Amino acid sequence: MNLKLFFSLVGGSMLLALYAHYFSGNEMLQFATSSLAIIFLAAWLGKSTESVAHYAGDRIGGFLNATFGNAAELIIAFFLVKEGLFDMVKASITGAIIGNMLLVLGLSTLLGGLKYKEQTFNGRLASHNASLMTLAIVALFIPAVFMFDLPMIKVEIISIVIASLLIIAYILWLIFSMITHSDFLSDIEPQESDAVWSKGVSLLMLAVSTFFVAVVSEWLVEGVQHVSKSLGWSELFVGAFVIAIIGNAAEHSAALLLALKGRIGAAVEIAIGSSLQIALFVAPTLVIISLLLGNPMDIVFTTFELAAIGVATFITISITRDGATNWFEGVLLLTVYIILGTVFFFA
Template structure:
């Protein structure tokens, strides 16, 4: 599989450059860009897997989520530049839904087929559950309710205030997990088995270099990808909402998708869950707020106000994930439940 992705990178990236210079059809370029980004994401996943072996599951999961979300952040910034506020908000929604339902669902399902019962750190699961409820329900739903009684200017000021608070709390959460309480809630070796020493595929230096180069390539391709949305939407009959929630979210989060599933198949559920849930928290508490602040640099500012379908689906995904993961265990049926919820929501957004 790695060889296939390598071939796709060496073919897809040059074709992306040539096609953008020669102005090939938007539909063809959309396909080429998506394939190239997904192939590049596989390299990002492999490099972060190596780093997770070197640095540990928490830092590895954080790195994977950060570089995976860097793809989506880059796409969103170029979309903001083009004034596509609806696409950006929809892509944030899609990222939350994709990580909690699709990524976690596939991880639980595929891992559960291979292993009847998989476990992960229950303390991390409960800590993340509280943050998920705060980030999505408190920070996303409340602005929607208050904005009904505010004008655009006050709504924007409110969004800026919430964004600053969210970013501050996210940094505090990282400090809590990685500094003040690092190792306090580590899961003991329940079976008394010795840990198998793993050898990373790449060295620390090579992993960081691959991450940096892949991110740069994704940044270039993402800028061009944004310009194809309007034409592709007309060709396939996709709404702006569907493109943001499903297409941009899947392409933008391809790195997390691949890495989390690989980790689950290797029975490394701590990393798989950290990628899926950690990425969601990063989107809700850091990526979304920073996009609100960056939007102030462009002609059209983006308030942190989602549509009712977006809010209801995100809240539903959070509650479902919290209930399923709060016991610190997973199986294939729980994964299937998460996937079923994602497909139902996907059909709804397609028909909306």
């Protein structure tokens, strides 16, 4: 898309959201325009991170794509935590995890597979990703099993301990994958001949787009409760699918473009890496933030949420463990996502 047209769409969506928030008095319109603006801003953020990734290389570039792609989810979740909407926070975390593994990776492998008969990526990376996803399942499953019979103060302490351990594990994974064993986990894939912007402009675009995502995310959260009540949607469905799909827009745009260019390794790094970052860093960080805000959130997820994360993890590991993808595997991932969405809608 022409950059001038792209930024016109970004600016127009921002102005609509601004009008709806401050002048319309219509919370439904506020939610709709804020959602639209978040999607365009996330695309801007994704374009910025892709440009930065050109200078940083695939591993660091994939990490930056996942990190700044998750900025929308983290910022939205922060405002939800601030409002004390813990059920919706956990649902949005669940939605972000399964959305990246099933929707983002599913669309990437489907569309990339329609263009290329088979795409391959680093099998060692797939193996390590499987182990980390298993750790995430264990860390979320154990509290749900053992915490219900404990006093609230002990639940809070255990949540903080688990959150701290997950953050440490994630930091150690970054050291392992990007420093001590980076040569084993890198993919050799075709690079773009030119980046969209220079290195300095790319970093500036990254900072500015992240700032605007933060602003519009607050507007979105202010209208989400009214919308869920008006439409009769549960907080579980709104958090796990509506907010998560909006927040995943950056990952969608970046991963799909990379898959269509034959760079499935980078697309997998964004999709799987983003899910791992949500489970091992973003969710634990929100627990710590809630404690600092004086309204502690535990790390106990519902049976629905745990089942969804477990199923998504199982099929993702099954499909990616051989280091190769095709369009039919994308169909399988998307089918599971639609099944979960249907159940969440009626739950």
